[in-house]
Amino acid sequence: MMTVVDCIVNDHNLVLVLVAALVCLFGSAVTLRLLSRAVRASGGQRLGWQFLAAVAGGGGVWTTHFVAMLAYRPPAPVSIDPALTILSLVIAMTGLFASLLVSAIPASRVFPALGGAMVGLSFSAMHYAGMLAYRVVGIVEWQFNYVVASIAITAVFSAASVALISRRPPGLQHYRAAVTLLVAGIVGLHFTAMAAFRVTPMTQNFPEFDAQAIAALALAIVVVALIIVGTGLASYLIDTHVQANSQEQLRHMASHDTLTGLPNRASFNECLTGSLLDARDGNKKFAVVCIDLNRFKEINDTLGHGAGDEALRILARRMAQSLEEGEFIARLGGDEFAAVKRFADRSEVHAFADRMAGIFNRPIRIDSMEAEVGASIGAAVWPDDAKDLDELLNNADLAMYHAKHAFLDTICFYDPEIGASVRKRRRLAEALRHALDHDQLELHYQVQMSLASGEIHGYEVLLRWTHPQLGPIPPSDFIPVAEENGLIAPLGAWVLRRACQDAAAWEPPYRIAVNVSAVQFMDASLPRLVHQVLVETGLPPHRLELELTETALIRDKARSLHIMRQIKALGVGVSLDDFGSGYSSLETLRSFPFDKIKLDRTFVDGIEHDRQSKAIVRAVLALGKSLHIPVLAEGIESDDQIAILRAEGCDEGQGFLLGRPSPADDLARQGGPTRFGARSVQQYENPTGVDTLSDKARITSA
Ligand code: C2E
Ligand code: CA
Ligand code: CA
Numbered sequence: 001m002m003t004v005v006d007c008i009v010n011d012h013n014l015v016l017v018l019v020a021a022l023v024c025l026f027g028s029a030v031t032l033r034l035l036s037r038a039v040r041a042s043g044g045q046r047l048g049w050q051f052l053a054a055v056a057g058g059g060g061v062w063t064t065h066f067v068a069m070l071a072y073r074p075p076a077p078v079s080i081d082p083a084l085t086i087l088s089l090v091i092a093m094t095g096l097f098a099s100l101l102v103s104a105i106p107a108s109r110v111f112p113a114l115g116g117a118m119v120g121l122s123f124s125a126m127h128y129a130g131m132l133a134y135r136v137v138g139i140v141e142w143q144f145n146y147v148v149a150s151i152a153i154t155a156v157f158s159a160a161s162v163a164l165i166s167r168r169p170p171g172l173q174h175y176r177a178a179v180t181l182l183v184a185g186i187v188g189l190h191f192t193a194m195a196a197f198r199v200t201p202m203t204q205n206f207p208e209f210d211a212q213a214i215a216a217l218a219l220a221i222v223v224v225a226l227i228i229v230g231t232g233l234a235s236y237l238i239d240t241h242v243q244a245n246s247q248e249q250l251r252h253m254a255s256h257d258t259l260t261g262l263p264n265r266a267s268f269n270e271c272l273t274g275s276l277l278d279a280r281d282g283n284k285k286f287a288v289v290c291i292d293l294n295r296f297k298e299i300n301d302t303l304g305h306g307a308g309d310e311a312l313r314i315l316a317r318r319m320a321q322s323l324e325e326g327e328f329i330a331r332l333g334g335d336e337f338a339a340v341k342r343f344a345d346r347s348e349v350h351a352f353a354d355r356m357a358g359i360f361n362r363p364i365r366i367d368s369m370e371a372e373v374g375a376s377i378g379a380a381v382w383p384d385d386a387k388d389l390d391e392l393l394n395n396a397d398l399a400m401y402h403a404k405h406a407f408l409d410t411i412c413f414y415d416p417e418i419g420a421s422v423r424k425r426r427r428l429a430e431a432l433r434h435a436l437d438h439d440q441l442e443l444h445y446q447v448q449m450s451l452a453s454g455e456i457h458g459y460e461v462l463l464r465w466t467h468p469q470l471g472p473i474p475p476s477d478f479i480p481v482a483e484e485n486g487l488i489a490p491l492g493a494w495v496l497r498r499a500c501q502d503a504a505a506w507e508p509p510y511r512i513a514v515n516v517s518a519v520q521f522m523d524a525s526l527p528r529l530v531h532q533v534l535v536e537t538g539l540p541p542h543r544l545e546l547e548l549t550e551t552a553l554i555r556d557k558a559r560s561l562h563i564m565r566q567i568k569a570l571g572v573g574v575s576l577d578d579f580g581s582g583y584s585s586l587e588t589l590r591s592f593p594f595d596k597i598k599l600d601r602t603f604v605d606g607i608e609h610d611r612q613s614k615a616i617v618r619a620v621l622a623l624g625k626s627l628h629i630p631v632l633a634e635g636i637e638s639d640d641q642i643a644i645l646r647a648e649g650c651d652e653g654q655g656f657l658l659g660r661p662s663p664a665d666d667l668a669r670q671g672g673p674t675r676f677g678a679r680s681v682q683q684y685e686n687p688t689g690v691d692t693l694s695d696k697a698r699i700t701s702a
Contacts, residue, residue, distance in 0.1 A: 016071030020064050021187065023225060027060015028182040030232035032165050032175060035100065037239060039166050049235075050100045056231040058093030059224045061123050061186055065130050066221050068190050070214070076138030076201035080213040084133030088126045089224065095122025103162050116162025120155030120185055127193050139200040146196030150189050157185030257331040259309055260316030268330035271340050272389050278342075279382055286342045287349045287379045288392050289411070290400035291356060293335035294374035299366075301524060302559065307366045311373060314366075318359045327352065338396070346381075346413075353377050353411035376404035380414040398422045405484050429485040431467060432478055436491060441465050443498055444661035447672060448513065448632060448654045451646050456672065458511030458545070460654060461499040462661045463491075483519040492520040493529055500537040500544065502664045506673035513545040513575065518552035522559070527566035534570065541571030547598065549577045550588055557591065564592060575632070580616060589627060596652075597624050601635020604655070608640045621648055 031053050038049035066085075099122055103115020127150070161181035164174045255267040263271070275286045293315075300308035312335070319329050319337070326342035341352045360375035378399025386392035395414040401422050403412035412418065435441055445459035463479075466472045482488040496514055503512045520526060534541055546567060553560040564574055575596035576589070580603055589597070599620055606613035617633070624631040633645050636655030645653060659670055668674040 013071040013073060016067055020067040020071060020190075021183075023060065023067055023228075024064040024186050025179070025183055026232075027056060027064065027228050028179050028186065030228055030235075031057030031060060032161070032178050032182060033232070034235055035162070036165050036175060037235070038100065038104065039168060046104065050104065051097060052231050052235055053100055054093050054097035056228045057119075058089065058096045058122075058126070059228045059231075061096075062089045062092045062126060062130070063221050063224045063228065064186055065127055065190060066217055068194075069130070069134060070218065070221075072194065074136055074138075074199050076136045076199050078137075078214075079135045080217050081133040081135060082213070082216065084129060085217065085220070088129035088133060091129050092122060092126035095119075095125055098122075099162075103166060112166035113159045113163040116159035117155045119162055120153075120158035120189070121151065123154050123158065123186060123189055124151045124193075127189055131193070131197065136199050138202050141198040141200070143196045143198065146192055150192035150196060153192055154185040154189035157181045157188060161185065257316075260313055260331050262316045262320060262337075263328070263330040265330065265332050268328075268332065268338055268340070269389075271328045271330070272393070275340050275342060276382065276389060284342065285344070285381060285383070286340055287352075287381045288396040289339040289341055289349070289353065289356070289377060289379045290393075290396040291337040291339065291360075292376050292400055292404060293360065294376060294404070295371070296335035296373055298522065298556075299371050299373065302556075303366060303369060303371075307369075310366050311364055311371065314364045315359065315373065318362075319356065322355055322359060338393070341379075349379055349381075349413075350411060353379065357409070357411075376400050376408070377411040378403050378414065379411055385414045395419060401426075405480070425481050425484070428473075428478060428481050429487060431470075432465070432482060432487055432491070433485075435465055435467070436487070436494060440468070441491075441494065442663065443495065443502065444663055445502075445512070445667055445672075446654060446661040447659035447667075447670070448652055449658055451633075451642065451650055451653045456510060457652060458513060458543075459503075459667070459672070460513045460547070460661075461495060461515065463495055463515075464661075479517060483517055488517050488519045489523060492517060493533075496529065497533050497537065500533050500539040502675075503543060503673075504537045504539040505675045507675075508673060509540075509543060510673050511543045511545060511573075513547050515547045515577065516552070518549060521548055521552040521563065522555070524559075524563065526563060527570065530567055530572060531570055534572075542573070545573035545575055545595065547575050547577040550579075550582045550585070553588060553592060554585075561592060568593060578634075580620060586623070589623070589629070594629055597629050597631045598654075599631055599633045599650075601633075601655070604633050604635045604641055604645070605637075607644050608638070614644070617645070617650075618648055621650055624651075625649075 034049055034053035034056055038046050038053060041049055065088075096119055099115045099118035101115070102118055103112045105111040105115075128147075158181070161178040164178040164181065167174055255263060255270075257264045272288070278284060279286055296308065296311065299311050312331075316331065323329060327339060328341075329337060329339040332338050339352070339356070341349055343349050343352075356377060357375065360373050363370045363372045378396055378401065380386060380392050380395035380399060382392055385395050398419050399412045399414040402408070402418045403410075405425065406412070442464045444462045444464050446462060447456055448458050448460060449456050463475050464472065465475075465478055479488070482491050499512050499514050503510070516526070530544070530546075533539075534544065548564075553564075567574060573595040574593075575598055576592075576594045577598045578600045579597045581600040597620065599617065603613045603617050603620075607617055621631055630651040632652035632654060633641075633650050634654050636642050636645065636653045636657045638657060641655075642653060642657060659672075662670065664675070
């Protein structure tokens with residue numbers, strides 16, 4: 001019996017065998033490379049890679065087979081069946097594709113090996129279909145045991161190969177081993193199968209080969225081989241390009257902010273370090289410029305987060321376009337930006353800040369709305385203002401913070417005094433937060449009464465804070481700090497809740513007037529808070545009045561009016577505080593439905609001596625009369641003042657003469673309200689017995 005080795009040596013043209021082996025090696029290498037890409041990809045991409053692997057692998061094994069068949073020297077004449085030849089190629093490619101799909105099923109680790117075995121079966125099917133296409137004039141015998149062995153060999157080797165390449169991640173060694181196994185499977189298949197194939201010629205005189213068919217076959221082989229080379233090369237090129245692109249993208253993502261595309265904090269730190277090295281080398285200067293938007297929160301609150309994002313993108317684009325040589329800008333997060341500006345003269349930093357301020361002050365259009373965001377800008381200079389980068393950045397931030405709370409519309413350069421004052425405010429903010437959490441705040445009440453009859457109308461609620469070390473801190477110091485630090489919302493809510501609780505237990509049931517800061521008033525959830533507190537404490541709405549200043553109203557009139565109407569719809573009163581001290585426009589009084597005007601105490605202060613003050617008081621009183629809004633005069637300290645105000649027909653008054661602000665427990669001694677009983681506030685929920693909120697006035701949400 002003939003061995004496989006005999007078969008190779010005796011029956012083949014060895015040069016063509018070598019070519020077949022090379023095709024086999026190259027085809028396997030390309031196929032497994034494509035397959036390893038498929039393993040790492042997912043979805044449609046994986047399918048694409050699997051398809052390419054099937055084309056290259058099917059083509060490779062088919063080419064190997066037919067080159068080897070050309071190398072085969074049969075003892076009888078041969079012809080080729082074109083249809084079956086093509087069919088064998090189709091079998092190889094589709095069989096391989098189906099096998100690769102199976103090998104990628106993630107359900108179990110068996111599937112790569114199973115799919116790999118199917119690869120071997122597809123190759124065998126291709127081989128034997130190819131043998132059917134190979135027509136020999138003679139008696140063909142098949143040795144069944146070799147046929148079985150050929151199929152088994154290729155199935156086992158390809159199973160091992162595919163299982164290896166399907167490991168994640170497939171290393172170079174795995175790849176090499178997988179290629180070796182696949183080549184071994186294909187070579188094993190071919191020569192074992194050829195050993196199974198025996199031809200006994202029918203005649204001793206060989207007729208001519210079917211030369212035309214063989215030439216066509218050779219041509220087909222060249223075409224398929226080119227397809228394999230092309231697939232391998234194209235996939236390699238695309239893949240390396242895509243990888244390079246995605247690496248570039250990753251690098252960009254790591255160093256840039258995804259929303260605005262500006263460099264991020266990491267890039268900023270890198271730039272800072274670079275600038276520091278350059279500055280040290282060349283004895284140069286640079287500034288760190290911190291920029292914080294002033295009214296970004298309002299855009300977010302009123303127009304929604306989408307609009308906020310859009311605003312940031314527009315501003316970032318403008319900034320990026322305006323940058324010049326030696327300038328770098330990054331988004332540090334939220335509405336915070338920071339820039340590095342290298343300069344020779346400070347005026348260059350001023351010019352840079354002006355350019356940036358121009359960008360933020362230019363209105364931005366979002367949908368049909370226009371908004372002007374504005375920004376606070378602070379700078380610190382290397383090496384003048386800091387010993388290291390952390391300190392430099394921190395000082396630029398302090399300068400920005402100062403610019404913000406001092407309402408500066410130009411850049412603020414860091415100086416140690418600014419640093420100290422900002423640090424003090426920050427400490428104050430911390431202490432205030434602590435006081436709020438630890439119940440160190442207290443409310444005082446100051447009486448408001450009718451000037452004609454002396455009858456008590458109500459009490460203004462005034463917040464008191466006694467710091468354990470610093471002693472009493474006036475509200476004029478800590479309210480602005482609370483406004484800057486976002487503390488005003490919880491602070492205001494605390495005041496409102498506590499005051500309503502106190503007043504709900506009063507006998508007689510006097511009205512209370514609670515101060516509402518401009519920042520608190522701009523928060524659209526204020527009406528909901530008021531409603532909630534009234535329901536919780538049971539204070540009837542007509543016993544509550546909110547005091548607003550004009551600053552709270554003028555920035556966005558439509559929005560203010562909306563909030564104010566919601567509050568009034570609850571049955572709560574609204575008075576205009578400090579009238580005459582600020583903008584004092586008649587327009588405000590005409591367009592907002594105030595229940596009371598509180599005349600600022602500066603006018604009352606001068607009323608006895610200063611004719612101008614008296615004239616203003618008279619004018620405001622006349623105005624109140626014509627608009628049917630009662631006027632309360634604040635800060636009455638003397639008998640003369642009260643006499644004049646009475647004579648001028650002022651309705652109400654408040655001041656040290658009438659009563660100093662005092663804790664709720666002291667009011668009874670001054671002829672004010674007493675707390676009835678020691679019952680808990682909850683029991684006084686709705687002491688009047690009537691529904692505190694009529695259906696008409698009940699609001700759901702702001
Ligand atoms: P305001 O609303 O004008 O409050 C009246 C201020 O005048 C109070 O000062 C009060 O003590 C003072 N005052 C009353 N009568 C006289 C008088 O006859 N002569 C003089 N010279 N002053 C008098 P206070 O309590 O220091 O409050 C200052 C400001 O702090 C208040 O001005 C108000 O704007 C704000 N504030 C106080 N409590 C709160 C609060 O709970 N929330 C908010 N948002 N602001 C508050
Ligand atoms: Ca007030
Ligand atoms: Ca006032």
